[in-house]
Amino acid sequence: MTEAQITAAVDELVALVAKGKPMDAFEKFYHNDIEKTDLDGITHQGKVLIEKLGHEQLANIRQVRDFSALATVIKSNRSFIVWSIDLDTMQGPLNVVEVTIQDWQDGQIIRERYFA
Template sequence: MTEQQIATALDELVSLVAEGKPMEAFEKFYHENLEKTDLDGITHQGKTVNEKIGLDLLSKVTAVRDFTAVGKIIKGNRSFLVWSLDFDHANNGAIKVTQVAIQDWEDGKIIRERFIA
């Protein structure tokens, strides 16, 4: 996958999220062998496991004030996508953070993703 192809894929992923379709973006752009490490530092293996985690998180979001991509860098098969997040979570209260998703691409999909804030 070229850097331009990754940039185009990221633009579509961000558009789907902006349209309120984050799980459609997940389905389209994440690899079956996904390895994902969230801000808590815990790594989860496999697309199915990560899909369940994502659905659980989304089910507990009670209000969204901001969920936008504010920057991206692509070098080789790695992308850095910066998100601005401001939302309320049923268990954790108000969450306001700028985070970076570090994504490695394989076969046209994200195979590894790590978040830092």
């Protein structure tokens, strides 16, 4: 993929999340062999497992005040998204600015890491 193609894909991914459709973005843009490292440093592999965990996380949300992209950067086959997140979960509030680093392969995200 070119940087322009990744930019368009990231823009669409962000738009889907903004519409409350993060799992639609996941289905479209994530590779079957995705490797994802969460803020807690735990790494998970495989689209089926990560999709299951994503649905569990979404079911845990009680209220969303903000879940927006503040900025994006695309360089070569890597994208960076800065997210502003302010929501309540069953475990309590989550208020964080995080950076997602995504590596793209074959038009999809093959590796994703979160940092806050």
